[in-house]
Amino acid sequence: MFSVSAKTQYAIRAMSFLARNTERVVSSAEIAAAEQIPAKYLEGIMTSLKNGGLVSGERGKNGGYRLLKAASDIPMLQIVEALDGSVMPVNCVETPDTCSLGCSCMPRQFWIGLKSTIDDYLRDCSLQDLVEGATHAK
Amino acid sequence: MFSVSAKTQYAIRAMSFLARNTERVVSSAEIAAAEQIPAKYLEGIMTSLKNGGLVSGERGKNGGYRLLKAASDIPMLQIVEALDGSVMPVNCVETPDTCSLGCSCMPRQFWIGLKSTIDDYLRDCSLQDLVEGATHAK
DNA sequence: CTCAATTCCTATCGGTTTAGTTGGAATATA
DNA sequence: TATATTCCAACTAAACCGATAGGAATTGAG
Ligand code: FES
Ligand code: FES
Numbered sequence: 001m002f003s004v005s006a007k008t009q010y011a012i013r014a015m016s017f018l019a020r021n022t023e024r025v026v027s028s029a030e031i032a033a034a035e036q037i038p039a040k041y042l043e044g045i046m047t048s049l050k051n052g053g054l055v056s057g058e059r060g061k062n063g064g065y066r067l068l069k070a071a072s073d074i075p076m077l078q079i080v081e082a083l084d085g086s087v088m089p090v091n092c093v094e095t096p097d098t099c100s101l102g103c104s105c106m107p108r109q110f111w112i113g114l115k116s117t118i119d120d121y122l123r124d125c126s127l128q129d130l131v132e133g134a135t136h137a138k
Numbered sequence: 139m140f141s142v143s144a145k146t147q148y149a150i151r152a153m154s155f156l157a158r159n160t161e162r163v164v165s166s167a168e169i170a171a172a173e174q175i176p177a178k179y180l181e182g183i184m185t186s187l188k189n190g191g192l193v194s195g196e197r198g199k200n201g202g203y204r205l206l207k208a209a210s211d212i213p214m215l216q217i218v219e220a221l222d223g224s225v226m227p228v229n230c231v232e233t234p235d236t237c238s239l240g241c242s243c244m245p246r247q248f249w250i251g252l253k254s255t256i257d258d259y260l261r262d263c264s265l266q267d268l269v270e271g272a273t274h275a276k
Numbered sequence: 277c278t279c280a281a282t283t284c285c286t287a288t289c290g291g292t293t294t295a296g297t298t299g300g301a302a303t304a305t306a
Numbered sequence: 307t308a309t310a311t312t313c314c315a316a317c318t319a320a321a322c323c324g325a326t327a328g329g330a331a332t333t334g335a336g
Contacts, residue, residue, distance in 0.1 A: 002226065005323075178296075198305060302313075
């Protein structure tokens with residue numbers, strides 16, 4: 001339960017690779033090779049990261065990607081949301097009318113609390129923290 | 139992302155119904171009607187809850203289910219795990235050799251931290267808390 | 277200008293999971 | 307015996323996921 005998609009895991013590895021190579025532009029193919037990610041699959045992931053405002057994509061020969069911000073300014077939450085959308089235990093957290101038992105039923109607060117707990121954890125950890133291995137030392 | 143299955147949501151509603159009717163034995167059909175859950179589907183869910191040691195199932199006419207413990211002694215985590223298995227962001231949290239980049243790579247600690255954050259939240263909230271609506275007031 | 281390297285877009289595919297149904301066996305009560 | 311119930315197993319339709327395929331658009335190098 002609550003499993004993280006392969007896509008998101010790939011994205012994190014790719015981002016961490018970029019964080020370790022900030023001085024240059026890195027091609028999707030190079031990342032794929034280094035991090036053992038299916039090359040064609042990674043292309044789509046990189047586009048999502050770009051659309052999420054996390055990396056810049058430079059097309060054409062010698063093109064590639066680079067981080068748009070310092071790794072310490074990139075909360076893990078942002079990476080996760082760029083790929084899988086926002087953390088959302090149940091639909092009715094955002095749209096209460098989705099619940100078949102009517103708006104704001106009992107469990108709703110419980111899910112809202114869970115969402116904010118997860119969000120907080122993911123927000124408090126930056127890409128830099130992850131790269132340094134200090135992921136849980138807040 | 140991190141969405142909760144319909145099965146688990148149904149299970150929680152069913153459990154909360156039982157928590158509000160502790161004095162008697164309640165049939166699966168009655169729960170289904172009250173909580174608007176597909177009756178036949180709920181049967182399977184109730185069996186899982188029974189196998190998880192949360193409810194007792196009494197067969198035959200006038201049979202049904204009841205909570206095996208006081209609602210205040212049932213952490214939400216236990217309900218969730220009875221249905222969807224344990225909270226597990228990525229495989230390698232349990233089995234490190236699953237990681238294609240070798241054991242205990244960088245992101246691993248990050249996922250372990252996330253898992254324990256989620257587990258803690260789900261453990262600290264009891265079925266009783268949920269029924270009372272005091273889900274996040276720890 | 278041409279070629280190669282690259283991002284970017286769209287479609288498709290096989291596999292797995294999920295939500296739900298069907299049908300019925302076992303069990304208990306009256 | 308009839309009925310209400312849990313319990314068990316197979317099945318289905320739809321959605322989702324990881325991955326692949328093919329190619330258009332863009333850019334730099336020669
Ligand atoms: S408002 Fe979400 S379960 Fe009712
Ligand atoms: S040990 Fe899990 S991603 Fe490497």
